[in-house]
Amino acid sequence: MNLIALSALDLGIASILVLLLALLSYKARLGVERQIVIAGVRTVLQLLLIGMILKVIFAAVHLGWITLLSMVMLLMAGREVMARQKYRLKGWWGFGLGTMAMFVSSFFITLIALFVIVRVDPWYTPQYSIPLLGMMLGNTMTGISLGLDRLNHTAWQQRSIIEARLMLGWTWSGAIADIRHDSIRTGMMPMINAMAAAGIVSLPGMMTGQILAGSPPMEAVKYQILIMFLITAGTGFGTFAAVWFGSRRLFDDRERLRLERLQVKG
Amino acid sequence: MAAMNRLNIENLQVLDLAAWSTGLQPGECVFLFGPSGSGKTRLLRAIADLDLHEGMIELDGESRRHMLAHEWRARVALLPAESCWWNEKVGEHFTNCDTDLLARLGFSEAVMDWEILRLSTGEKQRLALLRALSANPSVLLLDEPTANLDKIFTQVIEEIVGELRQQKNVSVIWVTHDDAQMKRIAKRGWHIRNCSLVETTV
Incomplete structure (x- = not known):
């Protein structure tokens, strides 16, 4: 079985779900929409960063x-x-x-x-x-x-x-x-x-x-x-x-x- | 040669109080009196080595520094004004218990099955004394031990402590606000006035 590579579009679709959740939080006045968005952005940036670091480290053991x-x-x-x-x-x-x-x-x-x-x-x-x-x-x-x-x-x-x-x-x-x-x-x-x-x-x-x-x-x-x-x-x-x-x-x-x-x- | 003091306190210093030096003979009781917030409790806590402080203390000629802290506290027992209980039942706080003393303090042995929540302040105070005595201390530091008790139990506790002084040479420092009680329990004591300790006799 081959690995199905994910495209940016695939991740984009998933991110829409999170944005919808943030919207719901805003409408329902839960007050966590900011945290949801910031944490989501952090996830993307931190994982991309570690991904790049791992790529380098895996290449040069x-x-x-x-x-x-x-x-x-x-x-x-x-x-x-x-x-x-x-x-x-x-x-x-x-x-x-x-x-x-x-x-x-x-x-x-x-x-x-x-x-x-x-x-x-x-x-x-x-x-x-x-x-x-x-x-x-x-x-x-x-x-x-x-x-x-x-x-x-x-x-x-x-x-x-x-x-x-x-x-x-x-x-x-x-x-x-x-x-x-x-x-x-x-x-x-x-x-x-x-x-x-x-x-x-x-x-x-x-x-x-x-x-x-x-x-x-x-x-x-x-x-x-x-x-x-x-x-x-x-x-x-x-x-x-x-x-x-x-x-x-x-x-x-x-x-x-x-x-x-x-x-x-x- | 003078008889060795049971407790020797040299330059004990807490908070902004002046340094305090004194000696207690075996079986002697002294009172400690002063307005609330003047540092009586802190002095007792310092003798029991529960707070940081300056000064040197000896028990029967042995320096406190040469004893493990928990051994020191087992021999120099502090009975705080407010007793503290952590288990559900009374009996879970006792390993051994003098049934004679228990009866004199107004309890039957059934008290050991009582729930702590059911106890009144006065009952807790009497049981706390019993608990403190169960380790057979050489020195008792009593912080208002009869504050919540009626006349009868106040007298019982004074008698019990008196017997310990006579029979076991236990030395006592007794914090009290009651002039009449000072006269009953001790010949001398200290007043805390303007941050200094003044020795007084009754």
């Missing part, structure tokens, strides 16, 4: 360029994690914590996939490494930002409970344990749900894309299972690390709750 692109992706994801938290750590911690957690989990798991499972040669072959890393980052980003947002927000709301426990001689770790557990669960839940619903409620995006592009369904399914497992592990470990270090940072070396280390967005 060079570890340096791939590393550079990976780092840019990581930093963008780190910024996004920071932006999604209502209460976040001040200073470098706000950016660094989520970014480090994503770096460790996403890169580590992507490398395992490249070396141990897919075993392409060379290992950094961009057709594999870049999409794998992109999917890892995109999903760990969601888990880590959900987990950290929950952690910081709950700690802020329940400060009197945490301090009451400290007054009773609990350790910092014990005093925030239930909040930490809850936050880690929150971060992992989307992936667990996605695994449970995969194939029944939804056809995952990557598999859909592969099938549309002409891959045999069973090959697409195997890749999808691989990706789901990798993403779940990466999101889980990343969320775990981010929430654990985040909760430690809320206390100082005398186990005092230091909520002034958080800042409220906006």
